[in-house]
Amino acid sequence: MLRAQRPPSIMSQDDPLALAMRPPETETEAERRIRLDREAEARRISDNIDEQLKQDKKKYDKSKQDVKLLLLGQAESGKSTLQKQFQLMYSPDSMEQERASWRVVIYFNVARSVKYTLEILEAYGDTFEDDDGSSGSDFSGSDSSRSQAAGPARLGNRSGTRRDPSVAGPSSSYTAAQSEEFARQIAVLRHRLSPLVNAESSLADRLSGGVRLSGSKGGLYVRRGWQSRTLGAKLRSKGRRSLNSSPPEIQNGTVTGGRPSISDLDSPVTDSDELASDVSLILDECKDDITKLYQHEIVQRMIKKRRLRMDEWAEYCLSQIARISETGYVPSTDDILHARIQTMGVAEHVFDVSLHGRNVTWHLYDVGGARGQRHTWVPYFDDANAIIFVAPISAFDQYLEEDPRTNRIDDSLQLFTQICSNRLLKNVHLVLFLNKTDVLKAKLAAGVQVKKYITSYGDRPNEFDPVVHYFRAHFQQVHRRNNEQNRVLYTHLTSVVDTKTTRNIISNVRDSIFRGYLKSAALV
Ligand SMILES: Nc1nc2c(ncn2[C@@H]2O[C@H](COP(=O)(O)OP(=O)(O)OP(=O)(O)O)[C@@H](O)[C@H]2O)c(=O)[nH]1
């Protein structure tokens, strides 16, 4: 038997570890080779781990140099819309890739608006009897107790249309025969629009992956990555299918015959997105009825009397219904900016932003703004560099969906108070967007009185400049009262659906964040 010569050891023979590791005296040549191979493999794994640790450390060091920007504010304030504007500026290709996936969202927005309008009509028996009632809200910036109960109870589901809690008006002047005729007309429209209404839940399931949150009152929350459920959708290039035009029948709430429903459309074309194609066909058939519904005297009267409230996105979708209903519809950038889905949790978006030849990675955190979502923000406070707080100042006549007694401006001020006073955020660069100024202008032009909702507004003129001045002063006061560290508050009046002006504001914000960033980098 061959005896292998023991390899020279660099360890002292007295070293207990060396002794323990020493190969046995009786090691054969074959055993020695196996041992050496095993040791080489262990060394290779160990080197890989060292290399991985080095890379991780590098990444960590680099991420410390990244800019982390939080978009905060109540639900529907415009955070995700602002995020889309960042995406358009700094990652236009990714927006292009996602474009097709927004078709389902816009179809969902249309279906939801129609569904909710019909629900409100149903609650009034498809006619409209006016009743009186009014309430206002005083606010002091952080005192929710002053918010008053919001008039009549709200109806079940939430959608692009809402009942207003505080509107008075004259009684209905319709005769019994007129009311009967109106009710009949609406019943016909309800019937003809039922395929679209039925499609709403399929569209919602597609977007949410079938997960509906109980707290969302029927609204739709989506997580980042929802696009993957709708991407790959191939727009149908083939022409319209011929549709059965026999009168529809209703069975268990589902329309069969007549217009197609999601389940009874049987596409002869292999299509990777049958749902979107089917809804496109339904919309093409329904578009005139949608227009008729919204132009109907009863609906117009309810909108005028503010029993039925159209959110910005619902109004936008309806104004574009002819185009949205076209076969082969591809959402425009404006459509995407107006589309509405609620953010769930925190969605991170990463962009490379270059300024003066320096490339810095920005992490944008777009959060869900509803009260039930706000606890998810806290883990991101630790290493945030900047915050854009988005406050929709058009919302003075609106109440929180999650708490119908709280005026939305009051809620924004309370939330801003919490952000300004939070110790973890005391060194963060703070930017305030007083958003939806376009909506505010339209409301004031339509004669909506601020003092009716915010009683402390008193007899100030019901005009854009004084109203903005009043709201801005309240936000600034909150900031001043919670500003031990003498932090500057950068305030902008915005309408984040307007790409041109928002681009300029984003550049401006980027420069100011960068200045703060370079200053703090110089201190490190
Ligand atoms: N007209 C108008 N619409 C706006 C403006 N900002 C946002 N919107 C619309 O308001 C709706 C809500 O905006 P989002 O950006 O989804 O709101 P959010 O703050 O992300 O809401 P959550 O995700 O629920 O917290 C969308 O349909 C937007 O298109 C604005 O300045 N003007």
Ligand SMILES: [Mg+2]
């Ligand atoms: Mg959002």
